[in-house]
Amino acid sequence: MSIFKKGRIAVGVIAVGAVVALAGCSQGDPTAPDTGSGGGSGDAIVVGSFAFPESEILGQIYAQELKAKGFDVSTKFNIGPRQQTIPALQDGSINLIPEYNGNLLAYYKTDFTERTTKDVDAALGDAVAKDKLTVYKSAPAEDKDAYVVTSDFAKKNDLKAIGDLSKVQPFSLGANPQFATLGYGIPGLASTYKVSQVTFVPYEDFGGPDTVKALTDNTVQVADIYTTSPDLKAKDLVVLDDPENLIAAQNIVPLLSKKIASDKLEKTLDAISAKLTTDDLIDLRNRVEGDEKASAETAAKDWLKKAGL
Structure with a gap:
């Protein structure tokens, strides 16, 4: 992106x-x-x-x-x-x-x-x-924030929704620095989906190429990438469902x-x-x-x- x-x-x-x-x-x-x-x-x-x-x-x-x-x-x-x-x-x-x-x-x-x-x-x-x-x-x-994983990671761990990330704890998550404190970021992930064993890795490009590269090369296993990013299709990425509407x-x-x-x-x-x-x-x-x-x-x-x- x-x-x-x-x-x-x-x-x-x-x-x-x-x-x-x-x-x-x-x-x-x-x-x-x-x-x-x-x-x-x-x-x-x-x-x-x-x-x-x-x-x-x-x-x-x-x-x-x-x-x-x-x-x-x-x-x-x-x-x-x-x-x-x-x-x-x-x-x-x-x-x-x-x-x-x-x-x-x-x-x-x-x-x-x-x-x-x-x-x-x-x-x-x-x-x-x-x-x-x-x-x-x-x-x-x-066009909104989304918790995104690679297709291979999703298939290997049967990940469909954000709550499924509890099955792969601990893991690393890449996102913009503010994501560490935003209500729909790391705090919301813990309070809404009870997923708290997360190593946060900040990237300054707001879901851009650095964040995508970190996800695809497995530096991080989850990333915040926007739902209209062309990389979702180009890189075969998976947007995890948000049944609890953590993200507005x-x-x-x-x-x-x-x-x-x-x-x-x-x-x-x-x-x-x-x-x-x-x-x-x-x-x-x-x-x-x-x-x-x-x-x-x-x-x-x-x-x-x-x-x-």
């Missing part, structure tokens, strides 16, 4: 990390007030994104489908963390952005206890309403200003969410971040066509 994941973590308040500005970011201040045709009312939509490839891909999917449905659309991608995107939504610099429901809820409610998609979504509407924002239906697609839902959800809300917009974005899966995000990221180096625009266009949108 690329360095972009470090920026991905930084957009939430559950984890800590510096936001990484990536190559290809737009020049100038992307959160400055918009003076173009996209900042008005009615069907005019300004789609924003966080400063990492997956978010830009999702922004392109929203923008292209909305244009196809007759909306007046412009884009302002690669903005930064929520400390920038939320004010941009409030002042009209942008009025729609692809979000992650769990991290968005945590931004508004740091002590939230909701974990499932249903519960997180139910709490999210009231949380964002204070900023005159709203959300539509979330997608099945999730992180479904893709459109966040928008109430000023632009409409039945037509809701129907269009709901149709996208209904089609978007985690496997889709893996494939889209692989096209953009992998050897192909496809543009986010091209990857989004091809996905929309394949999805029948």
Whole structure:
């Protein structure tokens, strides 16, 4: 996984990390007030994104489908963390952005206890309403932390869920340094799944190539790797099930200003969410971040066509 994941973590308040500005970011201040045709009312939509490839891909999917449905659309991608995107939504610099429901809820409610998609979504509407924002239906697609093992290790030890790790104690676990103290990290592993004989090995790349290499060469037997990492397929890795919902839902959800809300917009974005899966995000990221180096625009266009949108 690329360095972009470090920026991905930084957009939430559950984890800590510096936001990484990536190559290809737009020049100038992307959160400055918009003076173009996209900042008005009615069907005019300004789609924003966080400063990492997956978010830009999702922004392109929203923008292209909305244009196809007759909306007046412009884009302002690669903005930064929520400390920038939320004010941009409030002042009209942008009025729609692809979000992650769990991290968005945590931004508004740091002590939230909701974990499932249903519960997180139910709490999210009231949380964002204070900023005159709203959300539509979330997608099945999730990009979140996961306890991951190699396929060989899973087969050898009959590992399917996180709790099964009790059968292979003691073991080493590789993850970002904050994972040692996060509620869904080492402490949660012990309290929720009673797995405590763990040697923690910190890696600074947030599930990136160093973490993946440590897992595949057996330096560690378990690693925290995100569920949309192309390495999951490329390296034949296994995401362990989380039946107790130790890790909160992180479904893709459109966040928008109430000023632009409409039945037509809701129907269009709901149709996208209904089609978007985690496997889709893996494939889209692989096209953009992998050897192909496809543009986010091209990857989004091809996905929309394949999805029948």
